[in-house]
Amino acid sequence: MFRIIKKKELNPTVTLMEVEAPLIAKKAQPGQFVILRTDEGGERIPLTIADYNREQGTVTIIYQIVGATTRILNSMSVGDCLQDFVGPLGRPTVTEGKKKVAVVGGGVGCAIAYPVVKKFHEQGTKVHAIIGFRSNELVILEEEFRSNSSKLVLMSDDGSCGEKGLVTDALKKLIESGEQYDEVITIGPLIMMKYVSMLTKQYGIKTVASMNPIMIDGTGMCGGCRLSVGGKTQFACVDGPEFNGHEIDFDEAIARSDMYKEFEQKKQDEACKLYQKEVS
Amino acid sequence: MDVLKKVPIKEQDPQVRAHNFDEVCLGYELEEAMEEASRCIQCKNPKCVSGCPVSIDIPGFIKEVENNNIEAAFKIISDYSALPAVCGRVCPQETQCEQVCIRGIKGDPVSIGKLERFVADWARNHNIKPEPPKEKNGKKVAVIGSGPAGLTCAGELAKLGYDVTIFEALHEPGGVLLYGIPEFRLPKEEVVKAEINNVISLGVKIETNVIIGRSTTIDELMEDEGFEAVFIGSGAGLPKFMGIPGENANGVFSANEYLTRNNLMKAYDTSYDTPIITGKRVAVVGGGNVAMDAARTALRLGADVTVVYRRSEAELPARVEEVHHAKEEGIKFKLLTNPTEILVNEDGWVSGMRCVEMELGEPDESGRRRPVVKKDSEFVMELDTVIMSLGTSPNPLISSTTEGLEINKWKCIIADEETGLTTREGVFAGGDAVTGAATVILAMGAGKAAAKGIHEYLTSK
Ligand SMILES: Cc1cc2nc3c(=O)[nH]c(=O)nc-3n(C[C@H](O)[C@H](O)[C@H](O)COP(=O)(O)OP(=O)(O)OC[C@H]3O[C@@H](n4cnc5c(N)ncnc54)[C@H](O)[C@@H]3O)c2cc1C
Ligand SMILES: Cc1cc2nc3c(=O)[nH]c(=O)nc-3n(C[C@H](O)[C@H](O)[C@H](O)COP(=O)(O)OP(=O)(O)OC[C@H]3O[C@@H](n4cnc5c(N)ncnc54)[C@H](O)[C@@H]3O)c2cc1C
Ligand code: SF4
Numbered sequence: 001m002f003r004i005i006k007k008k009e010l011n012p013t014v015t016l017m018e019v020e021a022p023l024i025a026k027k028a029q030p031g032q033f034v035i036l037r038t039d040e041g042g043e044r045i046p047l048t049i050a051d052y053n054r055e056q057g058t059v060t061i062i063y064q065i066v067g068a069t070t071r072i073l074n075s076m077s078v079g080d081c082l083q084d085f086v087g088p089l090g091r092p093t094v095t096e097g098k099k100k101v102a103v104v105g106g107g108v109g110c111a112i113a114y115p116v117v118k119k120f121h122e123q124g125t126k127v128h129a130i131i132g133f134r135s136n137e138l139v140i141l142e143e144e145f146r147s148n149s150s151k152l153v154l155m156s157d158d159g160s161c162g163e164k165g166l167v168t169d170a171l172k173k174l175i176e177s178g179e180q181y182d183e184v185i186t187i188g189p190l191i192m193m194k195y196v197s198m199l200t201k202q203y204g205i206k207t208v209a210s211m212n213p214i215m216i217d218g219t220g221m222c223g224g225c226r227l228s229v230g231g232k233t234q235f236a237c238v239d240g241p242e243f244n245g246h247e248i249d250f251d252e253a254i255a256r257s258d259m260y261k262e263f264e265q266k267k268q269d270e271a272c273k274l275y276q277k278e279v280s
Numbered sequence: 281m282d283v284l285k286k287v288p289i290k291e292q293d294p295q296v297r298a299h300n301f302d303e304v305c306l307g308y309e310l311e312e313a314m315e316e317a318s319r320c321i322q323c324k325n326p327k328c329v330s331g332c333p334v335s336i337d338i339p340g341f342i343k344e345v346e347n348n349n350i351e352a353a354f355k356i357i358s359d360y361s362a363l364p365a366v367c368g369r370v371c372p373q374e375t376q377c378e379q380v381c382i383r384g385i386k387g388d389p390v391s392i393g394k395l396e397r398f399v400a401d402w403a404r405n406h407n408i409k410p411e412p413p414k415e416k417n418g419k420k421v422a423v424i425g426s427g428p429a430g431l432t433c434a435g436e437l438a439k440l441g442y443d444v445t446i447f448e449a450l451h452e453p454g455g456v457l458l459y460g461i462p463e464f465r466l467p468k469e470e471v472v473k474a475e476i477n478n479v480i481s482l483g484v485k486i487e488t489n490v491i492i493g494r495s496t497t498i499d500e501l502m503e504d505e506g507f508e509a510v511f512i513g514s515g516a517g518l519p520k521f522m523g524i525p526g527e528n529a530n531g532v533f534s535a536n537e538y539l540t541r542n543n544l545m546k547a548y549d550t551s552y553d554t555p556i557i558t559g560k561r562v563a564v565v566g567g568g569n570v571a572m573d574a575a576r577t578a579l580r581l582g583a584d585v586t587v588v589y590r591r592s593e594a595e596l597p598a599r600v601e602e603v604h605h606a607k608e609e610g611i612k613f614k615l616l617t618n619p620t621e622i623l624v625n626e627d628g629w630v631s632g633m634r635c636v637e638m639e640l641g642e643p644d645e646s647g648r649r650r651p652v653v654k655k656d657s658e659f660v661m662e663l664d665t666v667i668m669s670l671g672t673s674p675n676p677l678i679s680s681t682t683e684g685l686e687i688n689k690w691k692c693i694i695a696d697e698e699t700g701l702t703t704r705e706g707v708f709a710g711g712d713a714v715t716g717a718a719t720v721i722l723a724m725g726a727g728k729a730a731a732k733g734i735h736e737y738l739t740s741k
């Protein structure tokens with residue numbers, strides 16, 4: 001069974017969990033994800049493998065409470081077991097062959113960016129991490145990023161920590177100051193990744209965006225996770241989740257991510273009533 | 281009794297069933313089954329058996345039904361098939377066993393499928409299970425995928441004494457029987473789960489949530505885990521799209537997605553958390569069983585549904601029974617019509633579909649007349665939901681992670697028809713993964729053939 005062995009609140013809406021899943025821990029690579037189901041009536045939701053411990057056979061997930069399922073997940077405690085936990089899914093991040101990269105993360109996307117940053121750092125690639133949050137109390141993993149990168153830029157929308165401004169401002173500044181990146185990797189809200197990709201396109205820097213469309217099976221069977229990349233349809237769960245940021249149709253992806261909004265709101269209200277003690 | 285006619289079978293009223301997910305066909309009662317069984321003339325050289333891909337002793341089990349020995353009938357069927365309650369429901373009998381039944385020359389063929397279903401349902405209701413093997417040989421075989429091919433191969437090998445483990449990617453076993461074919465044709469708890477439990481009671485282990493090619497590989501199963509042979513029954517799950525503009529708009533789904541949400545994730549039941557778009561005006565593009573299932577699902581969720589198909593009624597690949605049921609329930613058919621564009625509103629949602637009318641020209645390589653566009657026939661259908669049901673192909677996940685496993689140009693795994701042997705030693709395959717999307721019974725036939733192939737391979741090794 002997939003027992004929760006650690007649970008830690010990283011900020012009021014973001015939680016880290018360590019889950020016993022030896023088979024997945026054995027295989028996991030940065031950039032890959034799992035799909036879980038909390039209980040029999042639950043939906044299948046994808047979450048990135050934020051970290052893994054092959055010896056202990058555990059996998060770390062970091063999730064933001066955004067709706068019904070993440071709320072139900074957050075109501076579970078150490079010792080509880082998840083109904084299903086499958087992975088590792090998706091293609092690992094390609095980290096080879098790069099001398100210097102910038103990783104641009106936003107919000108909970110930083111949780112997804114972190115294992116990538118760590119991998120680059122461990123293999124000796126120079127990595128600049130630019131991470132952005134709405135405000136001070138939402139910052140996650142700052143120390144982890146600092147100790148695994150050769151430069152860390154922390155940005156906040158309201159200036160309550162780091163510099164005030166957007167991650168694109170910081171990236172632009174670095175590029176303008178003469179930093180040469182072989183690649184930019186961006187992970188966060190769709191709108192942020194769209195603007196990062198637009199910016200790097202101007203400078204001709206290869207950019208990879210980690211996409212998070214709505215998924216069900218995660219095995220290439222339903223096509224629900226499809227995206228337009230370079231005019232071609234791609235299935236994020238098997239062809240991705242990382243794609244060339246300059247080729248992704250972000251507007252289509254943004255529209256698709258809202259497909260079930262009405263239903264999700266209703267389910268979230270139900271879950272709220274059930275788990276009133278949790279934050280909103 | 282008119283011996284030329286099948287004993288009629290009860291069905292839920294079309295008006296009623298259009299609003300629920302309960303099974304459409306209600307099955308025979310004992311007396312009705314015995315009466316239908318008496319129509320079989322017990323041919324010396326029974327044609328029907330040659331029409332069944334798993335060669336069930338059809339006159340043999342029918343004789344027992346006629347004599348009210350249903351348990352004996354079940355024992356006979358169980359020697360050949362692990363999934364009779366499934367096959368009795370979804371087998372295309374009219375093109376298999378029943379097509380060649382002697383009775384069919386003058387009148388209706390014997391209702392073989394419905395009798396098979398009756399026997400399997402009776403056995404389940406009387407808690408009769410197939411017998412587990414007496415002796416085990418201790419040899420480990422891995423089966424990938426728990427659809428009809430995998431389940432059959434595993435069951436057959438278990439009967440021969442092998443230690444069999446099925447690895448399934450999803451959280452529940454059954455393959456298309458579970459995620460594709462809807463509840464109203466194939467009840468999940470009652471029928472699918474029960475027959476899978478019969479396979480388990482033969483000693484087969486099923487590990488769900490394991491994706492071969494990601495969680496582990498065929499090489500690791502054979503080198504590290506001690507499996508001496510592997511059977512690949514991973515199906516043909518990858519959905520095709522048309523490649524027309526607007527196809528990624530909100531409100532366009534593959535039939536697989538729509539059906540998976542509803543069947544596997546039970547979206548029609550509000551106590552489950554997975555969402556589904558119910559839609560008001562739905563078009564289903566395609567004409568196969570999958571299209572009928574998607575259409576009838578959307579109808580039950582409350583939509584006005586039209587099936588859009590580019591050839592004529594005669595070419596509809598779906599089973600006649602399913603088309604008939606769909607029409608009875610109020611599904612509309614727009615035949616000789618092909619979509620060219622999905623129209624999208626400013627919020628990114630489907631607002632309609634541009635189509636052209638078609639006419640049938642010369643036969644193509646499939647032998648069916650090729651549809652060609654009629655000049656100046658463009659028109660627009662107003663819609664909010666489109667379900668694409670254009671067929672599926674095998675997923676490359678396994679072939680791309682297994683050295684030496686060859687596939688053909690349709691991405692199907694190359695395997696010997698008689699033994700299931702692939703281009704890799706010790707690795708066998710069958711079902712949709714080899715043939716492309718086909719039928720339950722052909723997948724079972726292939727699973728059975730491969731079990732024999734594996735047995736021969738491991739005994740001669
Ligand atoms: C490859 C991948 C990796 C991801 N990694 C992380 C992660 O590490 N941490 C994290 O917090 N989130 C991650 N997500 C997003 C996460 O899956 C969604 O936040 C979650 O599914 C929301 O479910 P809910 O029921 O709580 O919210 P809902 O209220 O149902 O949905 C909120 C929003 O989440 C998205 N969403 C809903 N259902 C799904 C679904 N089945 N699949 C994908 N997205 C969905 C939609 O955009 C939706 O509008 C990832 C998504 C993908 C595809
Ligand atoms: C909606 C629908 C309706 C149909 N109606 C009929 C009908 O009425 N009559 C009929 O005869 N046929 C029908 N068919 C076709 C029939 O269901 C299939 O031909 C049959 O199920 C094929 O069996 P299979 O065992 O080869 O594959 P599947 O049933 O597809 O099973 C394959 C299994 O393998 C699993 N898998 C795939 N990849 C991996 C992996 N890498 N690792 C682990 N597991 C994996 C899948 O999750 C799945 O469970 C229908 C199909 C659909 C989709
Ligand atoms: S399994 Fe299918 S083909 Fe064989 S007897 Fe039964 S219904 Fe006919």
Ligand code: SF4
Pocket residue numbers: 319320321322323326327328329338339380381382383390392
């Ligand atoms: S062919 Fe028809 S009549 Fe003859 S044995 Fe088979 S089912 Fe009976």
Ligand code: FES
Pocket residue numbers: 214215216217218219220221222223224225226235236237238
């Ligand atoms: S989630 Fe179903 S194909 Fe990707």
Ligand SMILES: [Mg+2]
Pocket residue numbers: 043067068069264267
């Ligand atoms: Mg949700």
